[in-house]
Amino acid sequence: MKTLMNSFFLLFFIQISMTLQAQNQTNYDESKVPALVLPDPFVSEKGVIIANLEDWEKIRRPEIFNLFESEVYGMLPKDFDEISFELVSEKKNPYPGLAELEEVNIIVSRNGKSHTMRVNLFLPKDKKTPVPIVLLINYLPAYPDGKLVDEDFWPVSELLKRGFATASFHAETVAPDLADSYQNGIISTLYPEQIGMPNGMKAYGAWAWAAMRAMDYFEQHPKIKSKKSVLVGHSRTGKASLWASANDPRWAITYANESGCGGAAISRRKYGETVEAINTRFPYWFADNFRKYNGKEETLPIDQHMLPGLIAPRAIYYSSAKGDQWADPKGEFLGLKLGSRVYKQIYGKEIQFPDEFESIQAPIHQESVGYHIREGKHDLSWTDWEIFLEFVKKNL
Numbered sequence: 001m002k003t004l005m006n007s008f009f010l011l012f013f014i015q016i017s018m019t020l021q022a023q024n025q026t027n028y029d030e031s032k033v034p035a036l037v038l039p040d041p042f043v044s045e046k047g048v049i050i051a052n053l054e055d056w057e058k059i060r061r062p063e064i065f066n067l068f069e070s071e072v073y074g075m076l077p078k079d080f081d082e083i084s085f086e087l088v089s090e091k092k093n094p095y096p097g098l099a100e101l102e103e104v105n106i107i108v109s110r111n112g113k114s115h116t117m118r119v120n121l122f123l124p125k126d127k128k129t130p131v132p133i134v135l136l137i138n139y140l141p142a143y144p145d146g147k148l149v150d151e152d153f154w155p156v157s158e159l160l161k162r163g164f165a166t167a168s169f170h171a172e173t174v175a176p177d178l179a180d181s182y183q184n185g186i187i188s189t190l191y192p193e194q195i196g197m198p199n200g201m202k203a204y205g206a207w208a209w210a211a212m213r214a215m216d217y218f219e220q221h222p223k224i225k226s227k228k229s230v231l232v233g234h235s236r237t238g239k240a241s242l243w244a245s246a247n248d249p250r251w252a253i254t255y256a257n258e259s260g261c262g263g264a265a266i267s268r269r270k271y272g273e274t275v276e277a278i279n280t281r282f283p284y285w286f287a288d289n290f291r292k293y294n295g296k297e298e299t300l301p302i303d304q305h306m307l308p309g310l311i312a313p314r315a316i317y318y319s320s321a322k323g324d325q326w327a328d329p330k331g332e333f334l335g336l337k338l339g340s341r342v343y344k345q346i347y348g349k350e351i352q353f354p355d356e357f358e359s360i361q362a363p364i365h366q367e368s369v370g371y372h373i374r375e376g377k378h379d380l381s382w383t384d385w386e387i388f389l390e391f392v393k394k395n396l
Ligand code: GTR
Pocket: 234, 235, 236, 237, 259, 260, 261, 273, 278
């Protein structure tokens, strides 16, 4: 018993000291950011210059997608045998005057096993025609009083008043957000062959998979205009939203708020959270292969500026907070600015980004690509939603 306790404490101290070490080494000094030498989105692995839509879609996009899948996020299996939807009634509708509430169990089966995930959907009451939908991937701990909604994070009534249906699921409905139990959802039940594979499905793959299943529900819903769909995630679920949309062309607009390392921000900058720091604290978020790049970001065959191109030409939106240096706001901005070249050069969108990140004074809302940075800390706030919804008005 004593030996067991000793090894428990030893492991605990190793973990703490690894975290502290990663935090101590955090760089917040722009003058120490390495000169950026980034992989070129417009040169194929065989050296072909990619200058038109056909070469982009047939050659380069698949190459970039495969690299993100194997080296960063891990696989996202798309097959299953059956899907069904069941309405349940467990919670009280907090907006009886504004909305109809649908609590939906989505039941997916594969190889004789099934998993049930929950989506909560609010439909505006007074609308006769199908309406656009905003889906938020939530990861916050369940609200203490069993409440369905925290309006600060998910502004349901504001969305309803603007004519949207809105839905949310909790990340843990498919994969717990914990290192020792993340597989205890769809991974061990539906896709056990993924376990132990260096490019196998991890939490991000599972959360992105869940967004796809929610979309399956919206697509067959007579009151939802699923072609006008918006996928939103903050921080860890911002990263998952980007990977979901790279895998699923059904999302019209994808919004990643303060998604930082492994999301919007360019890894090679090593500013704030690094690849090593994120893989150490959250070894179950990304594919095991991503660990090869701990401290060796410059050897990644892709970088996060190549991720928006997987979502193009569909609209994409990033935002940052000045007090969220851990997520590297400048790296997030550059990831989008450089990533938007696919929108401009391949899809002919009108895009003009400022030269200097430091000179940004107002939201940058371009054709299909948008960005804002605000004062304050790491959070998905009403300010973020309000500015983002202006972009949605023009781009949905
Ligand atoms: C942090 C993590 C970030 C970000 C954040 C969050 O601890 O380092 O990558 O995802 O959590 O999800 O709030």
